[in-house]
Amino acid sequence: MNLVRAELERLSARRFVQLMVVLLALAFAVTAATTLAGSHKPTSAELSSARAQAAEMLQRKEDTHQACLARQNGTLPPGYTDEYLPADCSEVDPIRQDRLPIAADYLPGVFSFEQQARPLLYFLIAFLVLFGFLVGASYIGADLNSGGVVNLLLWRPRRLTVLGAKLGTLLGTVLALAVAASLVYLATFWVIGQTAGLAGQLSGDFWRSLGAIHGRGLVLVLLATALGFAIATLGRHTSAALGVAAAYAVVWELGARLVMEIVDARRPDRWMLSSHIVAWLNGEVRFWDNQLCTSSSGTGSCSGFYSLTWGPSLVVLLVITGGLTMAAFATFRRRDLI
Numbered sequence: 001m002n003l004v005r006a007e008l009e010r011l012s013a014r015r016f017v018q019l020m021v022v023l024l025a026l027a028f029a030v031t032a033a034t035t036l037a038g039s040h041k042p043t044s045a046e047l048s049s050a051r052a053q054a055a056e057m058l059q060r061k062e063d064t065h066q067a068c069l070a071r072q073n074g075t076l077p078p079g080y081t082d083e084y085l086p087a088d089c090s091e092v093d094p095i096r097q098d099r100l101p102i103a104a105d106y107l108p109g110v111f112s113f114e115q116q117a118r119p120l121l122y123f124l125i126a127f128l129v130l131f132g133f134l135v136g137a138s139y140i141g142a143d144l145n146s147g148g149v150v151n152l153l154l155w156r157p158r159r160l161t162v163l164g165a166k167l168g169t170l171l172g173t174v175l176a177l178a179v180a181a182s183l184v185y186l187a188t189f190w191v192i193g194q195t196a197g198l199a200g201q202l203s204g205d206f207w208r209s210l211g212a213i214h215g216r217g218l219v220l221v222l223l224a225t226a227l228g229f230a231i232a233t234l235g236r237h238t239s240a241a242l243g244v245a246a247a248y249a250v251v252w253e254l255g256a257r258l259v260m261e262i263v264d265a266r267r268p269d270r271w272m273l274s275s276h277i278v279a280w281l282n283g284e285v286r287f288w289d290n291q292l293c294t295s296s297s298g299t300g301s302c303s304g305f306y307s308l309t310w311g312p313s314l315v316v317l318l319v320i321t322g323g324l325t326m327a328a329f330a331t332f333r334r335r336d337l338i
Contacts, residue, residue, distance in 0.1 A: 020131050020135055028181070031120070039110055041196055047103060054105060065094060112193065112198045113194075114193075114200020115200065130224075132221045133225065133228035133245070136232070137241035140233050141236070144232070144236045163332050212283070227325075230327070234324070234328050279312075279313040284307055284309045287308070
């Protein structure tokens, strides 16, 4: 317990950690202030006009679907242009759409919490992932480079215990900060929606969906934190984690993706870590690959889409993070730290 308390004090006293917390608060304040300045409470006339436009658009979608069905049945009125109607009428079926037109779609300059909560949460998760990776890398990297770990081992000469306490304290602190920041963040924008915008229809399904994204985001933040910690431990310096991240982004995410497109590789996105991150956050992500239809017989049964789901993507993320973390502990156990 004394070791954990000491590590917590060391972590909170680091200037880089304090700077990242200030940047987190600053980004939050700027986003909230910009949203508040660009929004206003809709008037009754604006709401009536928006509802009318949403109803009109919904009727257009229904008319298009009925025209498509009439064409299939051979009852399309003479002179009706059907060149824009799809072959599969389910594509324009309003019931099958991900979302239907709502009044908030036609209220420019009005912040809608129902519509913007998910993008805002994605933004916060992205910042917290970066926060966790940088803090995790600098926390252990600075200690290894400055000799702080050696001094700590003189007091507690158990390498794995010391490194485990550092990692556990780091993950617990980042998790507590991420939970507190996200709750304050969402509560602030909910208040903005109530007072200077539009709250929307906040049903149970909405909150469950938002909570699922939040939970997955917290897992991703912890994985990024452990990953930065592990790479910096292996490289004995904070810059090692930054270098690996930059090299991966340039060489693999950009370079390898370009090469795969040139050689027409099948399903290239499944080899990209970013694809698995998106699949984990959203539950599923779909990609297009025209190579999937090259062997099609031309019957039109090939869609060219393939999916990545959250289960396999989570396994990929856990294997990468767990493997590097285990390698970091194994290397730290045998390494000469002087």
